[in-house]
Amino acid sequence: MTERTMSESSPHLTPSNPVYRRRRLFNRVVMAFCMAAAAFGIIWLLLILFSLVTKGASALELSVFTERTKMTGGGLGNAILGSLIMTTLATIVGTIVGVAAGTWLAEYGGKSRLASFIRFINDVLLSAPSIIVGLYIYAILVLPSGHFSGWAGVAALAVLIIPVVIRSTEDMLKLVPNSLREAASALGAHRWLVVCKVCYSGARAGIITGILLGCARISGETAPLIFTSLNSNQWNFFDLNSEMPNLPMTLYQNMTINSFIPRQVELAWAGALILTVAILLLNIVARVVSERRKG
Amino acid sequence: MTQSTSGASEDVTLGASPTEQSAVKRNRRLDGLFEHTTRGFALLVLLLLGTIMMSLVISGWPALSEFGWHFFTEDRWAANLDRFGALPAIYGTLVTSGIAIAIAVPVSMGIAIFLTEKCPAALRRPLGTTVELLAGVPSIIYGMWGVEVLAPFLQSHFPTIFPAGTGLATAGLILAVMIIPFITAITRDVMLTVPPMVRESAYGLGCTTWEVTRSVIFPSVKGGLVGGVILGLGRALGETMAVTFVIGNNLFFNPTVTGQGTSIAALIANQFPEADGLQRSALLALGLMLFVITFIVLAIARVMLNRMDRRAPK
Numbered sequence: 228m229t230e231r232t233m234s235e236s237s238p239h240l241t242p243s244n245p246v247y248r249r250r251r252l253f254n255r256v257v258m259a260f261c262m263a264a265a266a267f268g269i270i271w272l273l274l275i276l277f278s279l280v281t282k283g284a285s286a287l288e289l290s291v292f293t294e295r296t297k298m299t300g301g302g303l304g305n306a307i308l309g310s311l312i313m314t315t316l317a318t319i320v321g322t323i324v325g326v327a328a329g330t331w332l333a334e335y336g337g338k339s340r341l342a343s344f345i346r347f348i349n350d351v352l353l354s355a356p357s358i359i360v361g362l363y364i365y366a367i368l369v370l371p372s373g374h375f376s377g378w379a380g381v382a383a384l385a386v387l388i389i390p391v392v393i394r395s396t397e398d399m400l401k402l403v404p405n406s407l408r409e410a411a412s413a414l415g416a417h418r419w420l421v422v423c424k425v426c427y428s429g430a431r432a433g434i435i436t437g438i439l440l441g442c443a444r445i446s447g448e449t450a451p452l453i454f455t456s457l458n459s460n461q462w463n464f465f466d467l468n469s470e471m472p473n474l475p476m477t478l479y480q481n482m483t484i485n486s487f488i489p490r491q492v493e494l495a496w497a498g499a500l501i502l503t504v505a506i507l508l509l510n511i512v513a514r515v516v517s518e519r520r521k522g
Numbered sequence: 523m524t525q526s527t528s529g530a531s532e533d534v535t536l537g538a539s540p541t542e543q544s545a546v547k548r549n550r551r552l553d554g555l556f557e558h559t560t561r562g563f564a565l566l567v568l569l570l571l572g573t574i575m576m577s578l579v580i581s582g583w584p585a586l587s588e589f590g591w592h593f594f595t596e597d598r599w600a601a602n603l604d605r606f607g608a609l610p611a612i613y614g615t616l617v618t619s620g621i622a623i624a625i626a627v628p629v630s631m632g633i634a635i636f637l638t639e640k641c642p643a644a645l646r647r648p649l650g651t652t653v654e655l656l657a658g659v660p661s662i663i664y665g666m667w668g669v670e671v672l673a674p675f676l677q678s679h680f681p682t683i684f685p686a687g688t689g690l691a692t693a694g695l696i697l698a699v700m701i702i703p704f705i706t707a708i709t710r711d712v713m714l715t716v717p718p719m720v721r722e723s724a725y726g727l728g729c730t731t732w733e734v735t736r737s738v739i740f741p742s743v744k745g746g747l748v749g750g751v752i753l754g755l756g757r758a759l760g761e762t763m764a765v766t767f768v769i770g771n772n773l774f775f776n777p778t779v780t781g782q783g784t785s786i787a788a789l790i791a792n793q794f795p796e797a798d799g800l801q802r803s804a805l806l807a808l809g810l811m812l813f814v815i816t817f818i819v820l821a822i823a824r825v826m827l828n829r830m831d832r833r834a835p836k
Contacts, residue, residue, distance in 0.1 A: 247606070251730065254733070257731075265633025275667045280712075331560035341628075345565070348567055348568060351824060354753060358791060364582045389567075417552065440658075444658065446660075448660070478662055503663055507655055
């Protein structure tokens, strides 16, 4: 960096030479474009956050959290609860499957062809469209059982979080230095003990960060829930065999089929604010966890 | 990886007592169990991909065999007439993603160059974190904002271009806003893998910031940049919620850029809940098509990003 400022201010290198002048001018034009791009990108996002906060906060009151969703008016209580239940269950399932699979990829799979293939497929599934996952769960769970259910929603969300957890678990386990594994093995520890006691404790913060980021991602997913858990206006405490109310679907319905009722649109914005704040908080917690590891 | 082979085999006791020997045996069994269980979970990933493909093919087959190639060329999706053509949806998906990429790529590159080269050090981390946090905002929020704020604004200020406010161009714009943080985050990470030494050497030779970026940084991370852009494209192709609200849901093929249309994901989200029989099968076939397209796109992106990872480890 210092070299550049020197060359720009040094009298020898900034003569009235047209080549220099042209290069500097061109550089200024491009950098101006970059700054304009940064401003452009950030303005959009600020505008979105601005409408989210103004429209959401004005509709926010206590009854939003305590009352259930109704055709008109009401609150979002049951939707928030349903979302919490489904997201938590899916995160638990995703953690078990994802950590185990990631462990195999990092500790046993190594550079074998099978492991590389699984890694590749996992990376593709990581960014596969979520609506496809909804269709998939619909075809294998909802269609045979004949009804929408909370379990189907949990399954869809779990399918979405698993690749995230696998990826972060593997990456974090690979950061554990091999000398630690060798030291533990030299003391006579068996492989499973080395992984459980040495590798996991070294990679814990990173794995937790990955799980939290995955959880943040699935808590805002709407598309896969349309065909799996659907939505309902009733309170649903852990009856996962029936339709499960949830926040993203409530937002979707309030903004489409119920959008002619002004209060429903207001509630949708309140819900959007709650959802976004929850997701941002999860992201921030995840970052704090991974920062503490470094520090 | 280290190999901690369980040292004592049956015949070599090395003076170990019977309890120690049984402990070794037990641990060896646990070792096997641990490896096989975790491998089972890893294989689940392949099973997942296989069953996704299978279930979509099986449930979409009735429609595919009924319509054959007409499924892709028929210019309308009319459930009441039992005529299902994917052309409007395919066209809408390609146009909206194209608009999104055309806007998002230069802007994201600009932001990434600003963040890595020009930004004051004190602002770099907060701005970078903001971008990453915004990449996590759920897509339904973008959709809601698009239909409530952007579409009315466009309709009132540019009525000649956006007669209805909603439409393919509006959807493309929303998609662009949505993937800008995403592409920026990847581009920035990729550009930071260039060693500072190389960068500083170029500055030392008297290059301007733009010359360093164009002639030193871009060539050495080309694969990663393209991979990141394609990853963004994959996201735009399969996005449902941000698009559904603002695309207009016109089910007839209309070869314009600003008119109303539909996309594969939006069509599925709109019609699936009430669909039955042949219509449901047709929608699942549409889902299969979307999955195949995004799979190919994402696979290309991953190959490019992986190739770069191998060459320039962080």
